[in-house]
Amino acid sequence: MQKQTFLTKNQQIVLNLVEKSSQPLKAYSILFNVQKKGIKAPLQVYRALDRLVEIGKIHKIESRNAFIACQDSSCQISKATAFSICESCEKVTEINNSKLSKYLKNFKDNSGMKYSKYNLEFFGVCKKCKNK
Amino acid sequence: MQKQTFLTKNQQIVLNLVEKSSQPLKAYSILFNVQKKGIKAPLQVYRALDRLVEIGKIHKIESRNAFIACQDSSCQISKATAFSICESCEKVTEINNSKLSKYLKNFKDNSGMKYSKYNLEFFGVCKKCKNK
DNA sequence: TAATGTTTTGTTATATTATAACAATGTGTA
DNA sequence: TACACATTGTTATAATATAACAAAACATTA
Ligand SMILES: [Zn+2]
Ligand SMILES: [Zn+2]
Ligand SMILES: [Zn+2]
Ligand SMILES: [Zn+2]
Numbered sequence: 001m002q003k004q005t006f007l008t009k010n011q012q013i014v015l016n017l018v019e020k021s022s023q024p025l026k027a028y029s030i031l032f033n034v035q036k037k038g039i040k041a042p043l044q045v046y047r048a049l050d051r052l053v054e055i056g057k058i059h060k061i062e063s064r065n066a067f068i069a070c071q072d073s074s075c076q077i078s079k080a081t082a083f084s085i086c087e088s089c090e091k092v093t094e095i096n097n098s099k100l101s102k103y104l105k106n107f108k109d110n111s112g113m114k115y116s117k118y119n120l121e122f123f124g125v126c127k128k129c130k131n132k
Numbered sequence: 133m134q135k136q137t138f139l140t141k142n143q144q145i146v147l148n149l150v151e152k153s154s155q156p157l158k159a160y161s162i163l164f165n166v167q168k169k170g171i172k173a174p175l176q177v178y179r180a181l182d183r184l185v186e187i188g189k190i191h192k193i194e195s196r197n198a199f200i201a202c203q204d205s206s207c208q209i210s211k212a213t214a215f216s217i218c219e220s221c222e223k224v225t226e227i228n229n230s231k232l233s234k235y236l237k238n239f240k241d242n243s244g245m246k247y248s249k250y251n252l253e254f255f256g257v258c259k260k261c262k263n264k
Numbered sequence: 265t266a267a268t269g270t271t272t273t274g275t276t277a278t279a280t281t282a283t284a285a286c287a288a289t290g291t292g293t294a
Numbered sequence: 295t296a297c298a299c300a301t302t303g304t305t306a307t308a309a310t311a312t313a314a315c316a317a318a319a320c321a322t323t324a
Contacts, residue, residue: 100239
């Protein structure tokens with residue numbers, strides 16, 4: 001049997017929820033919200049999340065331990081992610097900027113190490129919050 | 133009483149340990165290693181870590197939940213951090229590259245949000261591991 | 265279609281990471 | 295000294311994540 005190319009039932013349930021949310025969701029909040037769909041245990045959620053992250057459908061916001069749906073179709077291939085995070089309202093937005101991604105993909109430091117992946121998190125105060 | 137400008141005893145103990153380590157340390161591994169110095173509880177470690185991160189003496193590697201001593205004196209001011217992480221041996225190195233930091237500090241996306249801080253984590257396989 | 269090997273799932277238990285709450289102690293200032 | 299407040303110690307608990315293993319689902323092919 002080959003590794004799945006489609007989404008399994010649990011993965012689809014989790015993805016649907018994460019995609020409906022405008023903001024990152026925590027694993028246990030996801031669990032709570034999918035219990036009526038038959039997902040009962042943390043591991044079922046974490047397994048679905050792991051796979052969804054692996055195939056680029058969602059991303060983990062590492063500084064928040066939370067998960068957000070991908071808003072940029074190229075992520076499935078590139079493994080290159082960037083986010084802006086408002087430290088006041090916690091709004092998170094995926095940054096889709098080709099210049100930035102080009103710059104970072106080509107970045108080489110002097111260690112001679114080749115990077116296959118990066119994650120960038122910007123922090124600040126969003127427009128909305130600043131005008132309050 | 134003003135907020136301290138020096139390091140308190142616990143902070144110094146934790147910092148000493150983290151600085152001695154060439155690699156990121158986890159909070160509970162720090163706790164285990166400073167118990168002979170009189171630090172008994174997780175919260176004592178986390179409080180010290182929080183402050184040390186705040187003043188830029190150490191950084192948290194978010195994707196690893198681990199802490200590493202700052203290897204770049206400008207971090208105390210800039211709140212701009214970048215790391216390379218080997219996914220094979222887990223070696224972490226702070227990237228100190230003025231072009232990169234300049235580029236990222238000046239980066240503006242089209243949301244009109246002003247960033248005061250960023251954290252960037254590059255992943256790959258280090259030279260050593262590649263030659264194995 | 266039955267046997268086989270593999271992936272995915274369900275389930276229980278447990279490990280790991282981090283914070284809440286509050287009393288006690290220390291320290292600078294008036 | 296009296297006050298304000300920062301820091302510490304302590305216990306308990308919350309939040310995040312994984313280990314282990316049996317059961318079920320599914321593709322392959324005999
Ligand atoms: Zn994406
Ligand atoms: Zn905001
Ligand atoms: Zn630094
Ligand atoms: Zn390596």
